[in-house]
Amino acid sequence: MIVAEVRMSTPGKEAAWETIQTLNRLWTADDRPEELARFFHERMIAVVPQEAAPKLGRLACVAGWSGFCRMARIHSWEESEPHIELYAQGLCAVVSYTFAIEFTIGTTRFYQKGRDLFTLVFEDGRYQVVADQYSPMP
DSSP: OOOOOOOOSSOOHHHHHHHHHHHHHHHHTSOOGGGGGGTEEEEEEEEOTTOSSOEESHHHHHHHHHHHHHHEEEEEEEEEEEEEEEETTTTEEEEEEEEEEEEEETTEEEEEEEEEEEEEEEETTEEEEEEEEEEEOO
16 A cells, blocks of 8 residues: 655644544554655654664654664554644644553563654645654553
């Protein structure tokens, strides 16, 4: 399946959510995390609870997602409870949602729930991720 780049002339909540769903599908269902580069801004920052330092830049962020995909076999991914706010006339979008993921590393199966918080900017006719922070559910 080829995932088309999400492009639009007018930014909006639906476009921001579609961008997030499309990029999540790439790494969770399609096993093509290297294609996340199309969605990650060159100066993206990602903060994850497993690492003390943030991932800085598109290449580091793609490498992080790709590393997880090489290590894990993803069985399921589900997004729910999306909340999207637009700022600066839609040029900035903040997207929060709950997720559930089930995956295997080696012989151990994991089920995790968490919350993702993405910040996107609208540049070159499309939304691009400039920041991501995820946290596990308590």
